[in-house]
Amino acid sequence: DSGVTQTPKHLITATGQRVTLRCSPRSGDLSVYWYQQSLDQGLQFLIHYYNGEERAKGNILERFSAQQFPDLHSELNLSSLELGDSALYFCASSVTSGGHNEQFFGPGTRLTVL
């Protein structure tokens, strides 16, 4: 158990809909990273938040947005969903204060868009 929690574990929805994925980092971790794992694109970095502020954006679509709240949990919002958005979405947390800064991954949310 990495200490990172993600809900829901599975999500099935239809094209055009909007969903929210939730992530709670490990206790004490200020950074939350979101990644998407799909069959064709592999594992891709989406966005990074540190202590409530957006720090970096990767290959994140404009239809996707995220935020990190004062209690440090984060939400990834996906709207106008398309079939190609079906993927496993991970969040990862890290300390970001020196050392290895290894990222500890949550169990992921598997999104299926029908």
Place this chain on the structure above:
Amino acid sequence: AQKITQTQPGMFVQEKEAVTLDCTYDTSDQSYGLFWYKQPSSGEMIFLIYQGSYDEQNATEGRYSLNFQKARKSANLVISASQLGDSAMYFCAMRLAFQAGSYQLTFGKGTKLSVIP
């Protein structure tokens, strides 16, 4: 741009034997970190081992060791005494120096390891 290459889509290894999973990387940065993660069929990503670009010794964590050859830009994972539970996807990843306050990871496409009893 940084890139991670894992050239072995799938590997087989006999139980109790050692296996090496290949990883090469491309970056012009001098400061970077290399990671290996394991993803079992259940889907979670498990951190295995880390090597910093300035570390002089190869990293080891239990049965895992990282064969770091900086000049060749390779960071191969060696698993000794393979166990059935080692059957999984293995991902090599790189993070660059602290750019704009972020340490995002770039992943390779992974190697599927199957351990044969």
